[in-house]
Amino acid sequence: MTDAPSDRLSPALRTEALEQLLVERELVDPTVMDTFISTYERDVGPLNGARVVARAWTDAEYRAWLLRDGTAAIKDLGYGGPQGEHMVVLEQTEDVHHVVVCTLCSCYPWPVLGLPPSWYKDPAYRAGMVRTPRRTLREMGLEVPEGREIQVWDSSAEVRYLVLPRRPAGTDGLDAEALAALVTRDAMVGVAEVAAP
Amino acid sequence: MDSIADMGGTQGWGPAQVPTDEPPFPEPWEGRSFALTVLTMGRISGRNLDAFRHALGRLHPVDYLVDGYYGRWLNAAELMLTDSTILAPGAVDARARRNRGEDVEEPAFPEPTRPDYRASAPGSLREVDQDPAFAVGDVVRTKDLHPEGPTKLPRYLRRRTGTVAAVRPPHVLPDTHAVFAGENPQHVYTVAFPSTELWGPDAEPFTLHAEVFESYLETR
Structure with a gap:
């Protein structure tokens, strides 16, 4: 069994990092993400x-x-x-x-x-x-x-x-x-x- | 490929969960991961859902399992982004470590080499000229397929005999589509397998139905 490394970064930290990188490259607009999330939370x-x-x-x-x-x-x-x-x-x-x-x-x-x-x-x-x-x-x-x-x-x-x-x-x-x-x-x-x- | 994602019939996972009420995204990062994945999947590869699923299947089993569903989405999105060199390997981890105060150097943004691909139509369903090779009621057998690349024939359905229960609309073939090697639409069948054909004479009695692409089938 391969163990997960003990200094593994949390998915919350890694998600935040990925969002920053894609926003900086203008590949993702955070307001579009918000709309997407609320659609599946509410509608x-x-x-x-x-x-x-x-x-x-x-x-x-x-x-x-x-x-x-x-x-x-x-x-x-x-x-x-x-x-x-x-x-x-x-x-x-x-x-x-x-x-x-x-x-x-x-x-x-x-x-x-x-x-x-x-x-x-x-x-x-x-x-x-x-x-x-x-x-x-x-x-x-x-x-x-x-x-x-x-x-x-x-x-x-x-x-x-x-x-x-x-x-x-x-x-x-x-x-x-x-x-x-x-x-x-x-x-x-x-x-x-x-x-x- | 035989990937960690191909879970049908595998054992050792413990009992199934008792359903409870839960929001779609119990933690905020899960919603962000969901949205990031769906949006980047579209941007880098012309909405190639099969390529995303293949990225999930190529993850290390630990990366597939350890952070749950939206954790594996995040990891598959990162894999697709590094495949198309929109991000350098290690870029996400380096940024995350800097964000928590570590003195880590970030790799430079590489020159993107995204796949030269555009879907011929929205979604996965297509029309094909040739007639279906099989009809409802035909007895069919799944082939002994072990491709290195993507497939939608689950391991537990290799070399099994069943009966065509329905002819579905043709689909793009994930085996080639997922690796940007063409849509190659095919007829798809819902095939019914008796549980004893899958799990031996002592199996619980039930009927298993699955969708099977035409090229995975042969006449028995």
Whole structure:
């Protein structure tokens, strides 16, 4: 095992240094960086995907379109761009549980879910989900019923997957906005179910 | 290449994390690293995402792992910038040490030699003239490929038999695109593999799907 040198510079110091060097060469404008950061902190996140799911739960025609042509149906709600070029939606059912991973990097559908959470980028997830998915899901707190088949999707090219969770019982009276508030990022990757309100 | 980034099925990482609520950038430097990487990737190489991924895969395993996700982004960005001699090797460390008060000499800025490259279209999807070689339902086998350079065929999917589940839009081929040797778009298939084909007769029962480029496949 190669040890990290003990006088290793922190990533915070090295990031600051790289920014200075690129700004001095006029290759990067810090205000453009600020805009980029705030976009992914405020505007692009799992609420986008939750709106897609809630629409599918309340509009059968939209749901059918979403499952047939995810890219177009998602674009119709205004979501597209980098890391969402070709979207495929996977429908959770009583019989099948879908879960999404990227073993080669941490590819993730940015336009609908934002940037990936730390558990998705963690080696334990990337390594384990394609080998022992039922055990890995259990470690994360999700027990998939024995009779339910597991399908794992390794995003090894530019297809990006969104999981359409099952609508929880007891939500018949809720409109799309209230339903969207129930939908979690974790359920849209397939490592959790949507809980009833 | 067999890189540290190719993690599928490797063991010894411990249990997966229990998900928690977290902001996109738990620490400010992570947001700066994210923005710097995305912006410099575009500037130096015509938004060659594959070249960035290949830079991640070429990192020393310690540099890949030790500072987490945005740490490896930072290290890969620095590697791309030194590859194209926009920065001299050691420039980032020298500046960081000066910033914390060490008396270190900084290397001069070199003359940039960025790759002569421009994407033929935005994104990674392209059209190709020839028809797909395989159709949904075809039984296919992944080849025994061990290239020195980049590949998107994970190690755990070499020499494995599966069934074509979907034909996806053609993609630029990362094997050549990542090293600025041409887009060479190809058909891409989602292939379904039974878990026992990957991990032996005692495997957990499940189906694994992955995207596989046409040139990685042969008829069984």
